Amino acid sequence: MSTIESRPVHTREHGNTLVITIDRPRARNAVNAAVAHDLAEAVQRLDEQPELRVGVLTGAGGVFSAGMDLKAAANGESATVEGGGFAGITEAEPAKPLVAAVEGFAMGGGFELALACDVVVAGSGARFALPEVRRGLIAGGGGAVRLPQRIPYHLAMELLLTGETITARRAAELGVVNHTVEDGSAESEALELAARISANAPLAVTAAKRVARASTRQSEQQAFTAQRDELRALLASEDFAEGARAFAEHRSPRWAAR
Structure with missing residues (x-):
C-alpha cells in the first residue's frame, strides 16, 4: 500500500x-x-x-x-x-x-x-x-x-x-x-x-457503467444500440477470451484490460 x-x-x-x-x-x-x-x-x-x-x-x-x-x-x-x-x-x-x-x-x-x-x-x-x-x-x-x-x-x-x-x-x-x-x-x-x-474484467466493468449511465439520457432503442457496440468490442477483447479459458480451466482469470 x-x-x-x-x-x-x-x-x-x-x-x-x-x-x-x-x-x-x-x-x-x-x-x-x-x-x-x-x-x-x-x-x-x-x-x-x-x-x-x-x-x-x-x-x-x-x-x-x-x-x-x-x-x-x-x-x-x-x-x-x-x-x-x-x-x-x-x-x-x-x-x-x-x-x-x-x-x-x-x-x-x-x-x-x-x-x-x-x-x-x-x-x-x-x-x-x-x-x-x-x-x-x-x-x-x-x-x-x-x-x-x-x-x-x-x-x-x-x-x-x-x-x-x-x-x-x-x-x-x-x-x-x-x-x-x-x-x-x-x-x-x-x-x-x-x-x-x-476482481471482474476491467473493460467489462467500465463498459457496464457507460451503458448504464448513458441509458438515463437515451431512448431505449438508442441504449440497446450503444450496448451492442459495447458487446461487440468486449467479444473481441483478450479479456473475454481469458474469461472463457479461466472458466473452462476452473481457475481465476488473469485480466489484461485489453
Whole structure:
C-alpha cells in the first residue's frame, strides 16, 4: 500500500482501489476551491492509472461532507471545476466505478457527491439532506437532476421541496444507499465491495457503467444500440477470451484490460 497526500484531499492506494478522503474535519469536510480541484485531480488519476480499478470516496473525522463551504463562497471562491462541475466530480462522469463511504452528515453538496458515485455504503448514523431550498437555492450540484432518476418522483420531490434530513436506514429503504453498516465501518465495507468489483474484467466493468449511465439520457432503442457496440468490442477483447479459458480451466482469470 502506498500513500500520497495532497492539501485538503488525501489519496492512498489499497490494492486496485484508490481511496479518496476529504480531510477538512474542522469544516465538516465542506467543499471549497482547493477541495474541488484536488477531487478533480484524484478522479483523473483514478481513470488514468491502469492498475487502479475502483475509487472509494469518503470524509475524515466521521463526517462525509457538509457540502459547499459557504464561508469560502462568500469570499468569492468557486467550488466548481470546469468539466467536472461541483467538487470537480458531480459532472465529471469518471469512467471507473466510485463507491461512496458515508459517515455522519452528507448534506447538500455532500449528498450530491454521494449521488455522483455508483454505489453508496453508509454508517447507520449517517444523515442525508438537500436543504438548499431553505437557503433560497436549489440542489444545483446534481441533486435536483439525479435524485428523481434514482428514486420515485414523489419521494424525490419531498426531499427536494422540504429540505428535510433522512436517516441512513430511510435512505436505504428509498434505494439511495446500497448497504448500511455499523458506524465507523463504512470505509472498510466500501473497500471490500471495491475488491469484489476489481476482481471482474476491467473493460467489462467500465463498459457496464457507460451503458448504464448513458441509458438515463437515451431512448431505449438508442441504449440497446450503444450496448451492442459495447458487446461487440468486449467479444473481441483478450479479456473475454481469458474469461472463457479461466472458466473452462476452473481457475481465476488473469485480466489484461485489453
